[in-house]
Amino acid sequence: MRGSTTLRRRILRREARVCVVGQGYVGLSVAAGAAIAGMQVDGVDSDGQRVAALTAGDNVVPGVADATFSMASDTGRLAFGTDFSVAAAADVVLICVPTPLVDHRPDLSAVESAARALAPHLRAGSLVVLESTTYPGTTEQVVQPLLEAGGRKARRDFLLAYSPERIDPGNDKFGLHNTPRVVGGITPEATSVAADFYAQLVDEVVPVSSCRAAELAKLLENTFRMVNIALVNELAMLCADQGIDTWEVIRAAASKPFGFMPFYPGPGVGGHCIPLDPTYLTWQSRRDTGKPYRLVELAQDINAQMPVYVAGRIVETLNANGRSVKGASVLALGVTYKPDVGDIRESAAIEVIEHLHRKGARIAFHDPYVSRVESGGLRLRRSALTAKALAAADCVVILTPHSSYDLEEVVERAQLVFDARDATPPPGRAKVVTL
């Protein structure tokens, strides 16, 4: 590309100006990282309220540590706006917008509108990187043509690459700088310049030969998790049929110091990554090859049935203790998608209590992060977690074991406990049934 030497030099000297489109936890994290690394950064977002708050120094983005945000703000090199024309001054443009599923199909509308908005402003001699999680082929087949509609041509006028985000909100062990970055470009030069850019932000860069390899690597990471969770979820069903303690089996298998990685059963798979990313893979495989990705689709089916299965086990537990689920008082502890994260997206715990509600149970819930649940006919306000409430419930159900819970106290006070996460302490488990 014309100007690539100048671009690379500006990047290596950290004089490059960076434009980050999308100021969610992914975009703001990388914008903050670039500012802290010494570069001038413009964070662009279509949400004017979010832009105003960030400009005022308020960290309104869950998943970005306040310390990181204030450190970046204090550099004076981080500005926010809604105007895409700032891209005209940018050496590096990062696209970090959401890629949700709509009716189980990838929705790239945010990526497409970002690319369309950037196209007229794209500067000759710049680098564009897509970070949003997506299916193989998106960068070259969707983003590149939209960017070129502004008159600039990829390879000649701008370089284009893909680098998947690996930001894990709330993870205080791995952050932007110490999580290796996979980078793949439309040309070796694009890969190399993009790798130079990320090398200014992270300790380790992992270059690959193409955008598609990088796009697929991200999907493999999270599909790997989803499939292995399904493996142990189905194991839990088999163990229950045979009276074997699933958790004991997994702990025993995990004693193997090589060739094994433990996963644990539960009410199902929630969150903003694991339930969604594999669908990008299965959808693209069917669309582009006509072939199903059978293992992944089967694993998704297994995980999808866990909320109903867990609700069924709770019904059996009530029944075994002389209670019909109809009219039974059930106190659910933890409704977020995983412990110690205040996020209910795709939460399997909420699906479990919806099923119990439909079977006639009288549901109450507690969760330190959630004050209301309004889903599937449920309209609930958080109940107080008191000794009285624990004792009064026909069954206390542990769905998401936040670390703030005193589960010994819960078991002590409750008449009956269903523990979907093997979270309760061993002694005194007489009235505890585990998944």
Ligand code: SAJ
């Ligand atoms: N889950 C199980 N059993 C397990 C592990 C998870 O049932 O053994 C369930 C959780 O309860 C949750 C869902 O699966 O409902 C997803 O859990 P997760 O631990 O994968 O957490 P996420 O969704 O926050 O995944 C993110 C991902 N990070 C990014 O995509 C950048 C994932 O790649 C990380 O591995 C994961 O965080 C992590 O390790 O915390």
